Amino acid sequence: MAKITYIEHNGTKHEIEVANGLTVMEGARDNNIPGIEADCGGACACSTCHVYIDDTWVDKLPAKDAMEEDMLDFAWEPDATKSRLTCQLKVSDDLNGLIVNLPEKQI
Template identity: 80%
Template sequence: MAKITYIEHSGKRHEVEVANGLTVMEGARDNGIPGIEADCGGACACSTCHVYIDPSWVEKLPAKDSMEEDMLDFAWNPDPARSRLTCQIKVTPALDGLVVQLPEKQI
């Protein structure tokens, strides 16, 4: 399990434990975190699970693949360095303490 902190655009924090093997998106969905819509259910076919990774975590995550890079073009206000799709980040013990910030909206 990894503790992940999801920060809503308003600043409200949600610290939850997410089981290893799930995605960061599934952790948000399973814990009722508002702001991650995940319209495609995790198939990397939309951008509605977009978040901004805390700067201290950007280099610790696996690199984005080309499919995620392409889908991020459709996200609201993407940041080239910090934006990720949470459906593409598998939870491992190494992600314990991860902090993600939700954008103002999902599109």
């Protein structure tokens, strides 16, 4: 299980324990975190689970694959370094302490 902090665009923090094997998106969805819409349900077919990874975590995560890179082109104000789709981030003990910042909106 990993403790993940989701920070809304307005600064509101939600610290949630997410079970290993789920995705960061599922952790947000299952805990009603505002700002993660997850319209495609985790199929990497939209960008409505887009977040900005905290600077301290950017280099600790697995690399984006081509499909995630393509979908991020549709996200709200994507950042080449920090933007990730939470449906593509599988939770493990290695993600304990992860901090994600939600964009102003999802599109």
